[in-house]
Amino acid sequence: EVQLLESGGGVAQPGGSLRLSCGASGFSFSTYAMSWVRQAPGKGLEWVSAISNYGTGTYYADSVKGRFTISRDNSKNTLYLQMNGLRAEDTAVYYCAKAFDSSGWRYERAFDFWGQGTMVTVSS
Amino acid sequence: QSALTQPASVSGSPGQSITISCTGTSSDIGTYNRVSWYQQHPGRVPKLLIYDVSDRPSGISDRFSGSKSVNTASLTISGLQAEDEADYFCSSQRIGSILLFGGGTKLTVL
Numbered sequence: 001e002v003q004l005l006e007s008g009g010g011v012a013q014p015g016g017s018l019r020l021s022c023g024a025s026g027f028s029f030s031t032y033a034m035s036w037v038r039q040a041p042g043k044g045l046e047w048v049s050a051i052s053n054y055g056t057g058t059y060y061a062d063s064v065k066g067r068f069t070i071s072r073d074n075s076k077n078t079l080y081l082q083m084n085g086l087r088a089e090d091t092a093v094y095y096c097a098k099a100f101d102s103s104g105w106r107y108e109r110a111f112d113f114w115g116q117g118t119m120v121t122v123s124s
Numbered sequence: 125q126s127a128l129t130q131p132a133s134v135s136g137s138p139g140q141s142i143t144i145s146c147t148g149t150s151s152d153i154g155t156y157n158r159v160s161w162y163q164q165h166p167g168r169v170p171k172l173l174i175y176d177v178s179d180r181p182s183g184i185s186d187r188f189s190g191s192k193s194v195n196t197a198s199l200t201i202s203g204l205q206a207e208d209e210a211d212y213f214c215s216s217q218r219i220g221s222i223l224l225f226g227g228g229t230k231l232t233v234l
Contacts, residue, residue, distance in 0.1 A: 035223075037225075043228075044127065044213060044225060044226065044227045044228040045162070045170065045213050045215075045225040045228070046127075046225060047215075047222075047223040047224070047225060050223070059221045059222075061222065061223075062222075095169065095170075100160075100172065100175055100181070107223070108156075108158050108217035108221070108223045109158055109160070109175060109176065109217075110158075110160035110172055110175035110176075110215070111160075111162075111170075111172060112172050112181060114169040114170055115169070116169060117169065
């Protein structure tokens with residue numbers, strides 16, 4: 001059974017930092033691209049970032065480029081999101097999502113499994 | 125990046141069919157056949173319904189179907205059931221390795 005478990009959310013001040021983690025199990029983690037998708041309270045989904053299966057390709061939404069860094073450790077089956085320079089508009093539930101495509105890099109095709117999410121609140 | 129445009133809400137009676145539209149541009153839906161649709165019940169995580177415009181993952185009912193015309197994708201739900209009441213989101217690849225989501229559509233089953 002595929003499982004994705006996010007952690008690391010919490011409250012941060014504007015300009016502060018947080019590091020999210022997503023532990024994966026039940027599938028060959030190093031085969032698939034992974035993404036972070038966020039959802040502000042009562043709002044829609046917003047794609048944040050993606051990483052290819054071996055980490056050689058990383059991609060970001062304009063809203064987080066230069067502030068967030070995605071990475072992965074395939075030996076630990078774990079995905080990360082380092083968030084710096086946090087802003088109030090970054091407040092959201094952050095989901096870790098597994099790419100549907102097994103090519104290792106086609107994250108944009110679809111996401112077939114999602115974690116339960118971790119809440120990030122940016123407030124002074 | 126601007127989100128894809130979806131109607132805020134749609135409604136239908138049990139047994140009826142409804143269609144949710146998702147309008148993009150020639151830089152996303154108009155160029156790529158990488159449109160997917162997700163269902164999200166309140167307090168739950170999104171569930172993949174459709175990928176590659178019209179394909180269904182294993183286990184998804186054939187009551188859900190997808191299509192695309194020029195810059196607009198559509199999700200049709202036939203034989204509407206009470207359990208279909210949820211939020212629905214479309215997604216598309218965009219030029220520049222960007223992924224866009226629609227703003228979401230709330231489906232009410234009357």
